[in-house]
Amino acid sequence: MMKRINIILCGLLAALIYTSCSHDLLNIENPNEPTTGTFWKTEDDAQKGLNAAYSRFYKEGTWMRWLSFRYDLTSDEGWSTSPWNELADWTRFNYVNYNFWEGNNVHWEDFYVSIYRANQVLTYVPEIPFENSTDKDRVIGQAEFLRALWYFQIATLWEKGALVLEPKDGSYKPEEVPAAELWAQVEADLTSAAAKLPDAWDAENRGRATAGAAKALLAKAYMQQHKFAEAKSELQWLIDRENSLYGLMDDYMDNFTHYNENNKESVFEIQFNDENKGGTGNDASMATGFQRTQFYAPGGIGWQDGKARAWLVGEYKREKNLDGDNDIRLYHNLYYKSSPADFPDENPLIYGRQWDDGAWGDHLFIRKYSTGYYRDREDYFAPNNYRLIRYADVLLMYAECIVETGGSPEEAAVYVDKVRRRPSTNLPTLQNSVFASALNSKEAFLKRLQMERALELCFEGWRWADLKRWGLLDTQTGIDELKSRDADFNNFIVDKHKRLPIPQIEVDNSDGKLTQNPNY
Structure with missing residues (x-):
């Protein structure tokens, strides 16, 4: 739009x-x-x-x-x-x-x-x-x-x-x-x-809110309040329109560049571009670019203010895809020193550069939404849209609602498997994976789903809401789990932060x- x-x-x-x-x-x-x-x-x-x-x-x-x-x-x-x-x-x-x-x-x-x-x-x-x-x-x-x-x-x-x-x-x-x-x-x-x-807009108005965007956001609001039956009903509307309005892109990366925007996986996305390169006031040159990329990129390319936690790499590498390779989402979502060895068939360079041991050490950087796929540095005017709600998120939310409303893990796994079986991801179904035991109970399934959401949706802005919904921020037990992944939670005070x-x-x-x- x-x-x-x-x-x-x-x-x-x-x-x-x-x-x-x-x-x-x-x-x-x-x-x-x-x-x-x-x-x-x-x-x-x-x-x-x-x-x-x-x-x-x-x-x-x-x-x-x-x-x-x-x-x-x-x-x-x-x-x-x-x-x-x-x-x-x-x-x-x-x-x-x-x-x-x-x-x-x-x-x-x-x-x-x-x-x-x-x-x-x-x-x-x-x-x-x-x-x-x-x-x-x-x-x-x-x-x-x-x-x-x-x-x-x-x-x-x-x-x-x-x-x-x-x-x-x-x-x-x-x-x-x-x-x-x-x-x-x-x-x-x-x-x-x-x-x-409307269910959809014409090309001139693409990017405006649709009925599906309203229903997906409403489902999220219901879920935050543990109204899972109401959320499931709203999500059902989108699920019923798979292959007509919505679906998964074959290539995971198509969701994060400026080449394939407003595609079938997009439920709602913020329209960014690099046409205006001013400040963020209300003047004729008001910036309309995506600025996060400047703050997350490695030093010498951006400001490196935001970095990824190392546990994500370990979680991605707990299973191989059906070709025996590492999960390609790891490559697309994070930069890290051993990435070239983990993905020998992918471009080993970062913004056209070799890994800088002196400046970057062993830190992990966030690749998702970066513009290194077409240029050699970041600025405040990245052109790629921010996909606020994707159909992959809808599928994973629907799976959560199924088990929270009395459905079986097997029934819910169908929707998780759709995300895992995306052609570019090519992971086995849960039943045939190293996580098959997740289908043994509601509790086991929900715990696995927490990780499935992180691996698919990391750095897309929903993790904080997820942690709140799952109650991990409400008890010391939950905070202890988060501490094991993120040392910052040593500062977290229950019922405050x-x-x-x-x-x-x-x-x-x-x-x-x-x-x-x-x-x-």
Whole structure:
């Protein structure tokens, strides 16, 4: 979508609308500056307002940059060796300054500004006359999806927050609600969105939210609350459309380059490109590239702030594929010193370079989404889309829901096997693998599924939510398991660090309506 339509001016427009309703400096009005009262009049206005809501993906506090630190590096998949100590500390549960921008406040601000833009659409578009009611419904449905997506992050990261459902001015004091109310709003928005959105869009609008995207995200919200029967029902809709709307790409790597975007495995992806190379403000050169790659790449290529944990290599190498080779996902997901020996038929170079013993030592770097497949260094403008929800994830979630609702491991394994048997992965079925005992009980299957999800979905932003859903962050036993994979969990305090502290400035400015999280 955003690679096909101009969203930059729409972002500028939304910024003007946002700021125009605050102060009445000398009561002077600029007749050329749009305001809430003059703007929301036509179908074109509605579409521009919606595009401005989508443009919020191009902010540092989202998946564009810093949110991956929260989800990838704070989980047991990754860690940070950034020389910026405060940044690294926020991936290892050393939270001192609750107003640390890159670790906390940037997410809160970007999420709530994004919600504000979605709320503008949901407040004003219903009053705009449309030639076709379906077109209006689709605008509203997309805004509902986007608002739900942001509230999903708030519920996951802080477990409470302000529930704002209409545009507010600068005098508004946020009043907190618990996670249950946030999740209820996510459910309501996504249920409504799924009923309004199309199954697919034409080529000019590819990348917009669809009914399947709304249902998949709704399933995730249900699963986080252990509502597995409801989640299974939503996922069933996507499963029933395998081979028509959805499916797995034969080549795993097709999901992470800019060559095969919006393919059949994509349920929802953020549209990045390298056409604009400015900053992340609301100006005409606003950056629209994927910036995480710059922070994860090895030194001399990128900033090497984010790295992979070594246990992943060991887990990938616990079994061979049907050709007797190592799992190709290991090659595509991680760089490490012995990778050329483990994959003698693959390119041994990294961004065209040999392994640098002096600068890189024995560290492990994150290859997934890197652009070394076509260039020799990273920057802040990687062009590859971020696949927020893939059909492989849907299959693995569906398997989890089957056993959580009384189905057998054998029944659930069918869907795990689809992912394992992808042509480029070519692993044996679970029944014929070294993990066959996973089919002996629900508990054994779910434990194996935890690893199957890591091997397929590592560094795609879902591991933190998974750890929370599985209860691994709730007990010392769970934390001890995570410590065995990630030393940062030695700093983890049960009933504290499973949620972030509320930005202190927000607490201080709320007149007591927003309180700090427990144990902070």
